[in-house]
Amino acid sequence: xxxxxxxxxxxxxxxxxxxxxxxxxxxxxxPEDCSYRYGRPDEYYRMTEEHQANYGADAVVPFMDNSNxxxxxxxxxxxxxxxxxxxESPTEGLAQPxxxxxxxxxxxxxxxxxxxxxxxxxxxxxxxxDFHFVEELIELGERDCREDDERWLAECEKFVAWVxxxxxxxxx
Numbered sequence: 001x002x003x004x005x006x007x008x009x010x011x012x013x014x015x016x017x018x019x020x021x022x023x024x025x026x027x028x029x030x031p032e033d034c035s036y037r038y039g040r041p042d043e044y045y046r047m048t049e050e051h052q053a054n055y056g057a058d059a060v061v062p063f064m065d066n067s068n069x070x071x072x073x074x075x076x077x078x079x080x081x082x083x084x085x086x087x088e089s090p091t092e093g094l095a096q097p098x099x100x101x102x103x104x105x106x107x108x109x110x111x112x113x114x115x116x117x118x119x120x121x122x123x124x125x126x127x128x129x130d131f132h133f134v135e136e137l138i139e140l141g142e143r144d145c146r147e148d149d150e151r152w153l154a155e156c157e158k159f160v161a162w163v164x165x166x167x168x169x170x171x172x
Contacts, residue, residue: 002058003049006040009063012075018063018101019130025064031128033121041065041072055090073104084108099164105131106163110156113141133163 002008013022024030025038041062044052055062055072060083062074072090074083076097082104085093098104109131112122119138126134140159 006045009061012061013063021128039067043069103164106160
């Protein structure tokens with residue numbers, strides 16, 4: 001087992017070709033409107049190898065957190081999949097990998113939409129985070145399904161699956 005360091009995570013970001021904003025966040029040059037949403041998971045890199053083993057040993061490489069180390073965004077090098085999981089209870093997130101960057105971002109952009117990020121900022125974030133399906137998400141939210149939480153949750157699950165079926169391909 002190898003310790004996951006900042007250098008390992010940085011090299012992975014570059015290797016995966018993640019959007020520039022991810023490198024900016026990782027390097028501490030986060031755009032102001034991202035700085036309270038995302039950060040580099042320094043606490044993870046300071047963990048011992050034994051502690052990191054609780055999160056998938058050296059296969060799972062966190063590259064970003066939600067700026068207060070509650071949620072980690074990572075890449076699983078064995079399964080070739082993206083992950084989003086809670087630091088305090090990682091089991092569910094580690095067991096539900098996302099097949100592409102787009103699918104990981106679909107889940108994240110649903111959260112932004114639920115937090116009532118206005119559509120102009122949502123579109124701007126989508127450009128910076130290279131998320132191809134923001135218009136479809138906005139359309140989903142405007143269908144009035146948020147009034148019914150159960151229906152909204154079901155529609156969001158379908159949306160994430162739909163994005164996953166498309167991989168990193170934008171719609172024609």
